[in-house]
Amino acid sequence: TGTAWTEFGGVEPTWLSPGAGQLADKYTTQSVGTLTLTVLSYEDPSWAISSGSLPSGLSLSSSGNSATITGTISSGAVSDYSNSTFSFTVRATNGAGFADRNFTIYVRSKYVGYSCVTTNGEGQTGSATAPSGHYYTRVDFKSYGTPGGSCPNFNTSGCHSGNANISIPSQSFSIGSNNGVWGDPCPGATKYLRMKVSYGPNL
Numbered sequence: 001t002g003t004a005w006t007e008f009g010g011v012e013p014t015w016l017s018p019g020a021g022q023l024a025d026k027y028t029t030q031s032v033g034t035l036t037l038t039v040l041s042y043e044d045p046s047w048a049i050s051s052g053s054l055p056s057g058l059s060l061s062s063s064g065n066s067a068t069i070t071g072t073i074s075s076g077a078v079s080d081y082s083n084s085t086f087s088f089t090v091r092a093t094n095g096a097g098f099a100d101r102n103f104t105i106y107v108r109s110k111y112v113g114y115s116c117v118t119t120n121g122e123g124q125t126g127s128a129t130a131p132s133g134h135y136y137t138r139v140d141f142k143s144y145g146t147p148g149g150s151c152p153n154f155n156t157s158g159c160h161s162g163n164a165n166i167s168i169p170s171q172s173f174s175i176g177s178n179n180g181v182w183g184d185p186c187p188g189a190t191k192y193l194r195m196k197v198s199y200g201p202n203l
Contacts, residue, residue: 012097013039013065025106028075030203032058032105035069037090039099045092050100052088055107060090067092073107080198083108110200111138116151117195119177124192127174130199135169141196144182146189154194159186169202 016038024032039045047062054060057074060067067090078084086105091098112134117126130136140152145159156162161182166173175181177193185191 010042010094010096013041013045013092013094013099015039015092015099015101020102022104022106023069025108026073027108027110027201027203028073028077029110031072032069037067037069037092037101039065039092041065041092041094042096043094045094045098048091048093050089050091053086054088055086055105058105075110077107078109080109080111081113110203111198112200114140114152114196114198116154117175117193117197118151119193121190121192122178124177125174126177126193126195127172128195128197129172133201134199135171135202136166136173136197136199137169137202138198139166139168139195140198141194143195144177144193145185145191147192147194149194152196154196159189159191161185166197168197173197 023035026032044064047060047067049060054069055073055077057077058069058071060069084107086107089100089102091100115128117128119126141154142162143154143156144161146157147154148157149155163183164175164181166175
């Protein structure tokens with residue numbers, strides 16, 4: 001904390017709530033609601049993040065002896081399939097000094113994992129099922145024809161159709177590997193299917 005007294009007898013702010021530590025555990029694109037911070041101060045303090053940073057999309061605002069952290073965590077706050085702990089210090093300052101408290105917000109990517117769907121030829125069916133409590137929410141790659149690469153790094157070739165769609169969010173899906181579903185991108189060639197689809201909670 002800062003200097004304890006002024007010549008007028010003022011006292012630096014004293015933290016009331018919440019206690020130091022984790023304030024929230026959220027996914028990207030999720031709102032944190034209203035996280036309220038409170039101090040006791042003989043005059044309205046100023047508030048600031050004195051070190052560290054909030055996850056992108058969140059902001060600190062204040063009114064008197066209280067401050068709030070609000071907002072929706074940006075989709076790019078953490079990389080796909082990863083998570084991160086954001087550590088920061090909130091400082092309340094009045095004429096007598098300041099008081100700091102350390103907090104964290106745990107952020108998880110809304111894309112928790114992915115599935116790859118492959119077939120070996122035409123007339124087959126590709127399918128995938130997400131883990132319990134999760135749903136496919138993004139199609140990252142789809143190609144019917146002669147795509148190359150391997151899971152998860154597929155790539156298209158000169159024989160490529162991406163015309164078919166799956167309905168998302170979905171906990172599971174099946175799709176045919178045939179010209180009737182995708183069209184025929186290269187008549188006479190033996191074609192197959194490659195897909196990568198990401199899953200996470202249905203926020």
